[in-house]
Amino acid sequence: MIDISKLTIQSLNKHLKDGDFSVRELAEVYLENIKNKNPDVNAYLEIYSDVLEQADVIDKKIKAGDIKPLSGLPIAIKDNILIDGRVATSASKILKGYVAPYDATVIKKLKEQDVLFLGRANMDEFAMGGSTENSVFGVTKNPIDLSRVAGGSSGGSVAAVSMDGALASLGSDTGGSVRQPSSFCGVVGLKPTYGGVSRYGLMAMGSSLDVIGPITKTVTDSEILFNAIKGQDPMDSTTYGEGIYSQREVKSKMVVGVPYHVLENGGLSDKVRKNFDESIEKLRSLGYEIKEIKLPNIEYSLAVYYILMPAEVSSNLARFDGVRFGLHVDGDNLLQDYLKTKGQGFGQEVRRRILIGTYVLSAGYADAYYNKALVLRQKISEDFEKAFSEVDIIVTPTTPGPAFKIGEKINDPLSLYLEDVFTVPANIVGIPAISVPSGSVEEEGVSLPLGLQIMAPHNSEKILFEVGKKLLNE
Amino acid sequence: MITKEDIKNLADLARIEISEAEAEGLTSQIDSILGYVGQIKDSTGDVERAVPKLRNVMRDDVVTHTEEEYTEKLLNNAPSREGKYLKVKKIL
Numbered sequence: 041m042i043d044i045s046k047l048t049i050q051s052l053n054k055h056l057k058d059g060d061f062s063v064r065e066l067a068e069v070y071l072e073n074i075k076n077k078n079p080d081v082n083a084y085l086e087i088y089s090d091v092l093e094q095a096d097v098i099d100k101k102i103k104a105g106d107i108k109p110l111s112g113l114p115i116a117i118k119d120n121i122l123i124d125g126r127v128a129t130s131a132s133k134i135l136k137g138y139v140a141p142y143d144a145t146v147i148k149k150l151k152e153q154d155v156l157f158l159g160r161a162n163m164d165e166f167a168m169g170g171s172t173e174n175s176v177f178g179v180t181k182n183p184i185d186l187s188r189v190a191g192g193s194s195g196g197s198v199a200a201v202s203m204d205g206a207l208a209s210l211g212s213d214t215g216g217s218v219r220q221p222s223s224f225c226g227v228v229g230l231k232p233t234y235g236g237v238s239r240y241g242l243m244a245m246g247s248s249l250d251v252i253g254p255i256t257k258t259v260t261d262s263e264i265l266f267n268a269i270k271g272q273d274p275m276d277s278t279t280y281g282e283g284i285y286s287q288r289e290v291k292s293k294m295v296v297g298v299p300y301h302v303l304e305n306g307g308l309s310d311k312v313r314k315n316f317d318e319s320i321e322k323l324r325s326l327g328y329e330i331k332e333i334k335l336p337n338i339e340y341s342l343a344v345y346y347i348l349m350p351a352e353v354s355s356n357l358a359r360f361d362g363v364r365f366g367l368h369v370d371g372d373n374l375l376q377d378y379l380k381t382k383g384q385g386f387g388q389e390v391r392r393r394i395l396i397g398t399y400v401l402s403a404g405y406a407d408a409y410y411n412k413a414l415v416l417r418q419k420i421s422e423d424f425e426k427a428f429s430e431v432d433i434i435v436t437p438t439t440p441g442p443a444f445k446i447g448e449k450i451n452d453p454l455s456l457y458l459e460d461v462f463t464v465p466a467n468i469v470g471i472p473a474i475s476v477p478s479g480s481v482e483e484e485g486v487s488l489p490l491g492l493q494i495m496a497p498h499n500s501e502k503i504l505f506e507v508g509k510k511l512l513n514e
Numbered sequence: 515m516i517t518k519e520d521i522k523n524l525a526d527l528a529r530i531e532i533s534e535a536e537a538e539g540l541t542s543q544i545d546s547i548l549g550y551v552g553q554i555k556d557s558t559g560d561v562e563r564a565v566p567k568l569r570n571v572m573r574d575d576v577v578t579h580t581e582e583e584y585t586e587k588l589l590n591n592a593p594s595r596e597g598k599y600l601k602v603k604k605i606l
Contacts, residue, residue: 141587235568277571284567343551354528361529363602368593374603375529383531391532395524396544399516400551402527412554418561454546 042069044204049113049261052207056102056112063102063112064095067156070114074158074205082180083190083199085119086127087159098154110153110268116161116200116209120243121252123147123157130243131175132165134385135366144241145276146210146252146269153268158206162196165387166357167212167245169193170220170459173450174389181446182225185486188443191221194255198225201255208265209255214246215345216438216463218253219475223438223491226477228508229255230262231463233498234470235280237266238273246352247278249345249467259476259508266501285499288432290506296323297333297431305339306440306461311481312490316437319478319492319511323435326510331431335423338465340416345464346457347400347413353390354397360385392453421469428497433507436462438475438491442483466495474504476511516545 042061055061071091078084088094098112117123120130122140124147129135143151150157164174172180172195180195182188183203190199194211198218201209202225211218213231222229230253237252244250254265272281298320303313324330362368362381369380386394400409427434439459449456466473478492492511496503508514518541525532532540585598594601 138591139587141584141591274573277573278568280568337557340554340557343554346547346551347554358529362593363600364588365591366593374605377603378529379531382529386530388536391525391530391536392540392543392547394528394530395521395540396547398524398528399520399544399548402524408555409551412557415561416554416557418564419557419559421564422561453543454550457547457550 042066044069044073044207047207048258049110049208049256049264052113053107053109053111057107062095063098063156064092066112067091067095067114070158070205073203077183077203077205080181080186081183081190081199081203081205082162082178083196083203083205084116084159085129085131085162085177085196088126088157091156091158094156098156101154108153109264110150110155113153113155114158114207115150115155116158116197116206117147118194118197118209118211119160119163120167120212121147121210122241126160128160128243130166131163131177132385132387132390133176133367134360134381138366140241142241145238145273147241149269161194161200161209164193164195165390166243166353167193167214167217168353168389168393170216170456171444171449172196173446174387176387179446182443184225185443185488187445188488189224189446191224191443193217195221198222198227198229198255201225201227201257207257208261210252210269211255212242212245213251213253213467214249215349215467216460218255219438219463219473219491219493220459222255222475223489224443226489227255227257228259228262228477229253229475230266230501230504231466231473232266232270232501233285233472234467235278236472236499236501237270238276238279240273240275244356246349247356248352249349258514259474259505259512260514262474262508263501263505280499285497288497288500288503290503291432293327293329294432294503294507295329295331295430296320297331297427297434299333299335299338299434299436301334302338302436302462306437307458308437308440312437312441315479315481315490316492319435322511328507333427333431333434335420335427337416337419337423341420341465341468342457342461344413344416344420344468345460346396347409348417350393350397351401351410352397354394354401357386357390357394389453417468420465424465424469424471432496433503434495436493438462438493442481442488442490462493471498472496472501472504474508476508516541516548
């Protein structure tokens with residue numbers, strides 16, 4: 041019997057090389073586990089019907105001596121990333137039945153590595169939300185406590201890994217959508233540098249913020265999967281090549297910056313603060329120097345994010361017009377077709393964000409909101425640049441608290457937005473950030489995981505992996 | 515203070531049909547969100563716009579796939595088609 045709870049990408053490769061089991065046998069174990077757990081958790085929207093056929097093809101290659109670092113990796117893919125010939129809906133009614141006409145660049149790279157695609161993972165509609173409660177296919181529950189959310193928007197991708205329904209997964213992160221659910225479910229989630237991973241074939245939400253990131257059980261696996269999907273791509277002009285950002289080197293004695301003033305505004309409970317202080321002590325005991333830093337404009341980051349993101353959303357989602365793909369609701373004329381299709385096809389949160397975006401971009405308000413937010417975005421970036429001249433990494437909690445109850449924040453969109461307070465700055469600035477498990481807090485007799493967020497300068501994921509591995513004793 | 519009429523106007527601009535009841539609910543929600551993000555108006559000082567790290571990223575404008583390679587895949591996703599055309603209502 042294969043013990044998938046202990047399996048990592050690294051150990052899987054060795055098992056397959058040693059012939060301990062076949063990819064088909066491994067696939068059968070995962071499919072059985074998904075069959076048992078998915079009805080409760082709702083991590084997957086679809087389990088592909090050809091998983092065993094895929095496995096046989098990979099097994100044949102391995103038998104012929106063709107084994108790659110990711111061969112046979114059982115992976116879940118967020119429902120907003122295109123796989124040629126397979127359905128992709130962004131968990132929205134408006135894309136019901138949409139079949140992807142090509143492979144996203146990340147998928148192309150994974151196919152070249154012979155990974156095993158298990159299925160597509162649930163998410164908040166068009167990646168808008170932090171709880172997966174905005175999926176039209178129902179909420180994804182937290183595998184650790186089914187009364188709580190898995191987080192979002194990549195809730196399905198994260199829950200799939202957390203429940204051992206996949207060994208790794210891909211999500212997308214616009215304001216924390218990989219890191220926040222990873223923190224809620226006790227796994228490792230990486231938001232790479234903006235432009236580090238191609239967005240070609242990722243359904244756009246906030247194009248200046250979006251990035252695809254890996255979700256894994258260990259930091260070592262995160263590094264392996266990141267290295268497999270990263271790189272410049274002619275199909276995404278915002279990806280960067282060599283020489284654009286100088287890479288910070290891993291040093292033996294690194295300085296950890298802690299913006300304590302940010303924690304004061306984060307609404308941390310005493311228990312969460314204690315957990316964070318313990319992480320800082322652990323970093324100190326590992327030989328890092330701890331230094332308090334100030335990020336003067338960071339208090340504006342949430343407001344900046346909730347202006348820029350909806351503005352980009354309102355523009356990106358204009359393409360869903362009922363003419364070229366997905367849902368079409370018929371009206372008396374073309375204008376009525378648009379109104380009805382968008383009105384009925386988009387869920388409530390998506391409609392809300394499109395309207396906010398329309399407002400902040402409209403004549404008379406664009407200067408006060410959108411243009412001002414752009415100025416502040418640059419100021420926040422300068423704050424980080426200055427901080428990184430004194431420190432190597434910056435740490436904060438990933439979230440203000442552990443996973444919340446399903447339904448707890450559904451009627452108060454603003455309170456849900458405030459959940460993103462620690463994760464949003466990395467997207468605004470474009471720097472890489474990783475969430476690693478940092479222990480847990482007890483709530484109602486259940487031990488709920490928390491995450492520590494580590495941020496590094498552009499293109500310096502290497503430092504995140506180094507510190508993350510040390511923290512998790514890898 | 516945003517009004518229900520403003521919300522209905524925004525929905526029209528965005529080509530989204532919303533009901534009276536929804537316009538009512540959205541008014542208070544969007545008002546509180548705009549109140550929150552409006553805090554940026556208090557910030558002072560300007561910046562000199564930095565030049566982005568990446569600019570003028572170009573690639574050759576050449577055909578990268580065979581003719582009709584994607585035609586059927588794309589048209590099959592359309593709600594309504596006629597031959598090789600997307601079908602829409604008469605505009606004029």
